[in-house]
Amino acid sequence: xxxxxxxxxxxxxxxxxxxxxxxxxxxxxxxxxxxxxxxxxxxxxxxxxxxxxxxxxxxxxxxxxxxxxxxxxxxxxxxxxxxxxxxxxxxxxxxxxxxxxxxxxxxxxxxxxxxxxxxxxxxxxxxxxxxxxxxxxxxxxxxxxxxxxxxxxxxxxxxxxxxxxxxxxxxxxxxxxxxxxxxxxxxxxxxxxxxxxxxxxxxxxxxxxxxxxxxxxxxxxxxxxxxxxxxxxxxxxxxxxxxxxxxxxxxxxxxxxxxxxxxxxxxxxxxxxxxxxxxxxxxxxxxxxxxxxxxxxxxxxxxxxxxxxxxxxxxxxxxxxxxxxxxxxxxxxxxxxxxxxxxxxxxxxxxxxxxxxxxxxxxxxxxxxxxxxxxxxxxxxxxxxxxxxxxxxxxxxxxxxxxxxxxxxxxxxxxxxxxxxxxxxxxxxxxxxxxxxxxxxxxxxxxxxxxxxxxxxxxxxxxxxxxxxxxxxxxxxxxxxxxxxxxxxxxxxxxxxxxxxxxxxxxxxxxxxxxxxxxxxxxxxxxxxxxxxxxxxxxxxxxxxxxxxxxxxxxxxxxxxxxxxxxxxxxxxxxxxxxxxxxxxxxxxxxxxxxxxxxxxxxxxxxxxxxxxxxxxxxxxxxxxxxxxxxxxxxxxxxxxxxxxxxxxxxxxxxxxxxxxxxxxxxxxxxxxxxxxxxxxxxxxxxxxxxxxxxxxxxxxxxxxxxxxxxx
Numbered sequence: 001x002x003x004x005x006x007x008x009x010x011x012x013x014x015x016x017x018x019x020x021x022x023x024x025x026x027x028x029x030x031x032x033x034x035x036x037x038x039x040x041x042x043x044x045x046x047x048x049x050x051x052x053x054x055x056x057x058x059x060x061x062x063x064x065x066x067x068x069x070x071x072x073x074x075x076x077x078x079x080x081x082x083x084x085x086x087x088x089x090x091x092x093x094x095x096x097x098x099x100x101x102x103x104x105x106x107x108x109x110x111x112x113x114x115x116x117x118x119x120x121x122x123x124x125x126x127x128x129x130x131x132x133x134x135x136x137x138x139x140x141x142x143x144x145x146x147x148x149x150x151x152x153x154x155x156x157x158x159x160x161x162x163x164x165x166x167x168x169x170x171x172x173x174x175x176x177x178x179x180x181x182x183x184x185x186x187x188x189x190x191x192x193x194x195x196x197x198x199x200x201x202x203x204x205x206x207x208x209x210x211x212x213x214x215x216x217x218x219x220x221x222x223x224x225x226x227x228x229x230x231x232x233x234x235x236x237x238x239x240x241x242x243x244x245x246x247x248x249x250x251x252x253x254x255x256x257x258x259x260x261x262x263x264x265x266x267x268x269x270x271x272x273x274x275x276x277x278x279x280x281x282x283x284x285x286x287x288x289x290x291x292x293x294x295x296x297x298x299x300x301x302x303x304x305x306x307x308x309x310x311x312x313x314x315x316x317x318x319x320x321x322x323x324x325x326x327x328x329x330x331x332x333x334x335x336x337x338x339x340x341x342x343x344x345x346x347x348x349x350x351x352x353x354x355x356x357x358x359x360x361x362x363x364x365x366x367x368x369x370x371x372x373x374x375x376x377x378x379x380x381x382x383x384x385x386x387x388x389x390x391x392x393x394x395x396x397x398x399x400x401x402x403x404x405x406x407x408x409x410x411x412x413x414x415x416x417x418x419x420x421x422x423x424x425x426x427x428x429x430x431x432x433x434x435x436x437x438x439x440x441x442x443x444x445x446x447x448x449x450x451x452x453x454x455x456x457x458x459x460x461x462x463x464x465x466x467x468x469x470x471x472x473x474x475x476x477x478x479x480x481x482x483x484x485x486x487x488x489x490x491x492x493x494x495x496x497x498x499x500x501x502x503x504x505x506x507x508x509x510x511x512x513x514x515x516x517x518x519x520x521x522x523x524x525x526x527x528x529x530x531x532x533x534x535x536x537x538x539x540x541x542x543x544x545x546x547x548x549x550x551x552x553x554x555x556x557x558x559x560x561x562x563x564x565x566x567x568x569x570x571x572x573x574x575x576x577x578x579x580x581x582x583x584x585x586x587x588x589x590x591x592x593x594x595x596x597x598x599x600x601x602x603x604x605x606x607x608x609x610x611x612x613x614x615x616x617x618x619x620x621x622x623x624x625x626x627x628x629x630x631x632x633x634x635x636x637x638x639x640x641x642x643x644x645x646x647x648x649x650x651x652x653x654x655x656x657x658x659x660x661x662x663x664x665x666x667x668x669x670x671x672x673x674x675x676x677x678x679x680x681x682x683x684x685x686x687x688x689x690x691x692x693x694x695x696x697x698x699x700x701x702x703x704x705x706x707x708x709x710x711x712x
Contacts, residue, residue, distance in 0.1 A: 041245045044370045046320045047403040047410050116154070117161050120147050124164045127171065137171055144168060145176050152183040162196035169203045177208045181215075188218045189227055192235040201238055205246050216242060216251050221265065223258040224306050230258075230323070231309070231316045240321040244371075252326070253279055259327040260285060261302025263295070282330035283337065303331045304353065311361045320367045325374035331357070332380050339384075340485050358389065366397050369410040376476075379416040383477035384502055390421050394430040401434040405444055405453035415456050415474055420481045422505045424513040432457065432514065436521035438528065445539050454542055457518040458549040460511060464601065465545075519550035523557045530560040537588040544592050548600060548612040558620055562627040565593070569635055570643030584639050584647045596620055597653035618671050621657035625674040633681030640682075640705060641690025648694070648701030654678065655708035679712040 126132075127140035145168060148155065155161035169177050181204050184191060191197040205212050219239065222229050229235040243255055257264060264285055280287070282303065289295045307328055310318050318324055338350035358381055361368075365381070368374030378397075382390055394417060397404060404410035414431060421427050434440060435453055444450025455465045461474060478484070483501030503510075526533070526546055533539040543561070547554060564583050571582045583589040595601060599617035600610045611617075629636045636654075639647025658675040681687065688706075695702035 043240060043244050043322070044407075044409070046367055046370045047400045047407055048320075048366050116147070116151060117158070117164075120144065120155065120161065120164050123147055124167055128167045141168065141171050141176070145172065145179070149179070150183070152180055153187060156184070156191065156197050156200060157194050159196045162194075162200060166200050166203055169200060169207060174208070174210075177204065178211065180204070181208055181211045185214075186218075188215050189222050189229065189235070192219070192229060192238040193227070193232050195234055198234050198238050202241055205238075205242050209246075212242075212246060213251060216247060216255065220254065220258065223255060224309070225258075225262070230318050230321075231313055233316065236316065236318050236321065239323060243321070243323040243326075250279065252323075253281065255323055256281065256327050256330065257285075259303050259306045259331075260299055261306070263302070264299060281333075282327075283334050286334065300331070300334070300353065303327065304357065307331065307357065308360055311364060314364055314367075319361075319364045320370075322371045322373065325368050325371045325377060328357075328361075328368075328377050329373040329380075332377055336380065336384070336480070340479070354384065358385065362392055363396060365393060366400050369397070369400075369404060369413045370407055372409050375409040375412050378413045379477055380480075382413070382416050383420050383480040386502070387421075387423060390417065391423070391426060393417070394421070394426060398430050398434070401431060402440050402443065405435060405440075406447055406449050408449055411449060411453055412470075412473065414453065415460070416477050418456060418460065418514055419474065419507070419510075420477065420503050422503055422510065424510060424517060427514065428517040432518050433521075436518050436525070438525055441522075441525050442529070445533070445542050448538075451538065451542055454522070455545055457522070458515055458545055515549070516551050519546075519552045522546045522550050523552055523554055526557040527560050530557060531564040534561060534564055534583055534589045534592060535586060537586075540588045540592045544595055547596055548615045551614055554615075555619075555623070558623050559627060561593075561596075562623055565624075565628045566630070566635055569638040569647070582639075582643075584650065585644060590646055590650055593650050594653045597624070597650065597657045599657070617657045619667070621654050622667070622670045622674045624654055625658075625678050629677065629681065633677070636678070637681055637687050637690075641687060641694065645691075645694045645699040645702070648691075648699065648705040651682070652701060652705045652708040655682075655705075655712055659708075659711050675712060679709070682709045682712070 123140060123144040127137060127144050129137075132140075144164070148164065148168070152165055156165050165180060169180060172180075184201075184204075188201060191201045201215070205215055219229060223239065224230055227235070230239055239255070243252055247255065260282060267288075282299075286296050286299065289299075307324075310316075310324050332354065335350040335354050338346040342350065365378050369378050378393065382393055385393070397413065400410075401414070404414055417431060418427060435444070435457065441454065444453055452465060455462065459465065461471045463471070466474075481501055481503045485500075523546065526543060530543060533543050547557065547561075567582060569582050569584065571580055571585070584593075596615070597617055597620060598609050599615060600612045602608070603610050625633075625636075636647075636651060639645070640651050655678065658671055658678060688709075691702055691705060695706075
């Protein structure tokens with residue numbers, strides 16, 4: 001019985017390790033392999049996603065799949081094929097395998113268009129090779145096009161054959177791409193909904209701009225109605241890629257218009273909607289209808305209903321797409337205009353509609369912050385919401401704070417939260433405490449976006465760290481926060497403050513409380529990591545801002561920075577590697593110490609130093625003499641007289657900080673003692689001689705240093 005028992009074919013996961021894939025060797029030809037492939041753009045990734053999603057924009061097509069998988073086209077019943085476990089020897093097993101393979105081949109041959117697909121696969125294997133020249137590939141692509149011409153629709157929806165057409169679009173000429181596009185005409189929506197054909201459609205949208213408008217226009221009327229492509233598992237990613245990566249402003253406006261309802265679509269077809277106004281989005285469309293309030297109300301109701309259909313189906317994944325964020329922001333922008341420009345009834349109606357929208361998408365807001373419009377939506381909710389609304393929003397985004405800090409658009413939500421939230425204790429608990437943990441700071445300091453998140457705690461909207469565009473964008477919510485309404489007609493001036501702002505605290509008071517709440521953790525971080533941070537150019541900028549503008553006792557942090565300078569100079573291992581160089585030989589580190597000694601940043605417009613009120617340069621200079629100079633001032637003298645003499649400017653600022661004490665220093669006696677000690681080290685004939693020799697050798701800053709020594 002055992003010899004004749006039937007067993008199912010073992011599952012793939014139980015059949016032992018897969019055979020190693022044979023690496024393809026490059027063919028020795030006189031021409032180089034053809035590697036000219038356009039790099040695909042990628043959609044912005046939501047902060048709620050911890051790994052790169054396997055979406056359409058991130059999926060490579062034919063190149064990453066094994067040949068065995070490409071050739072496999074078995075029916076589901078093949079998985080249930082029984083194998084005979086015969087003990088009659090290897091001959092019987094071999095015969096059984098041959099029989100089974102023949103059965104599979106016969107089933108393949110019985111399928112529709114099997115000859116076409118087999119021939120196409122043969123040529124495709126040659127055309128997609130990565131080891132051939134462009135000339136050879138051109139020959140194979142032409143042959144492949146001849147095989148599939150007129151039959152694209154027959155094979156494009158099959159999982160393995162679809163890759164054949166993708167290769168044609170990827171490597172083919174414009175003429176061949178246009179030919180394929182024409183064959184698919186009328187089936188674009190079906191292709192978008194197909195698990196395999198959607199990749200081909202995206203390639204056509206990306207690589208064939210001349211037909212992009214026709215493809216996108218074929219989706220009109222099907223994005224939210226009929227086929228409901230935006231809520232389709234496969235098609236939604238096609239729309240998202242097309243909208244965010246490839247469509248121009250006119251094409252985007254046409255796609256977003258689907259949210260406005262059937263009435264707008266009907267009027268658009270009759271050309272009763274001005275194209276110029278339609279380009280402004282929802283507000284422009286409403287302008288077209290003039291004073292017809294009923295028609296405007298119907299359009300707003302249609303937008304509300306369509307957005308609700310998206311937010312009520314979060315499992316479809318459409319909430320994170322930029323097209324949804326764009327429509328949501330256009331809707332909120334119209335409501336904001338009603339509140340700022342309208343009469344009392346308009347204000348009440350707009351507030352009611354905004355409240356309904358907020359309640360429908362509260363839990364989904366973290367899915368929206370990664371795009372420009374999505375970020376603006378959440379910021380609008382923060383700016384116009386109540387204290388309770390802000391608490392709800394901060395609770396929703398709290399698990400994603402670090403990733404938001406590293407995203408250009410998402411971090412704007414955090415900045416607006418700091419600008420409008422009166423409850424700074426809530427901010428401290430929900431946002432600031434996460435940003436200022438040592439682990440998070442170590443991550444943030446390595447990227448420009450992360451550094452901006454740190455800077456905003458201390459110097460919000462500083463032109464030194466934020467662009468004009470960013471500052472203006474952050475200022476968009478100030479009017480709602482401060483209660484400024486535009487175009488008030490009751491005898492008030494345009495732009496007057498009505499006293500109905502959503503925030504009660506003064507922005508200055510709020511910034512002071514945020515700065516105070518974050519300073520302790522930031523200074524503790526400098527105390528622990530300062531010696532390493534000053535060695536990196538970007539990180540040293542963060543160190544400088546924390547030391548200049550944080551509040552609290554900075555003595556321990558100062559000592560950490562100064563101990564990094566107290567090592568022998570020049571460094572024992574002469575090398576260009578910054579990890580082994582003395583900090584004074586690193587331009588950014590030298591600049592940091594100079595800035596701290598002069599008490600602030602140099603303002604090129606005013607031609608003077610902007611002294612920070614939260615920093616005592618004289619106290620730092622006293623510690624400099626004590627820690628770096630030691631008992632005999634060896635390091636201080638060496639950085640001016642040995643090696644590259646890169647310490648001349650720093651020591652000159654040290655002299656200036658001790659000379660210009662005035663009423664700034666908290667301890668004039670200590671400053672006087674430090675000045676006398678420094679003067680004793682630098683005024684010796686040996687030290688002066690070393691400095692003067694440096695001037696002859698062309699060392700920078702020697703003249704400035706000699707003048708500073710003369711003022712001690």
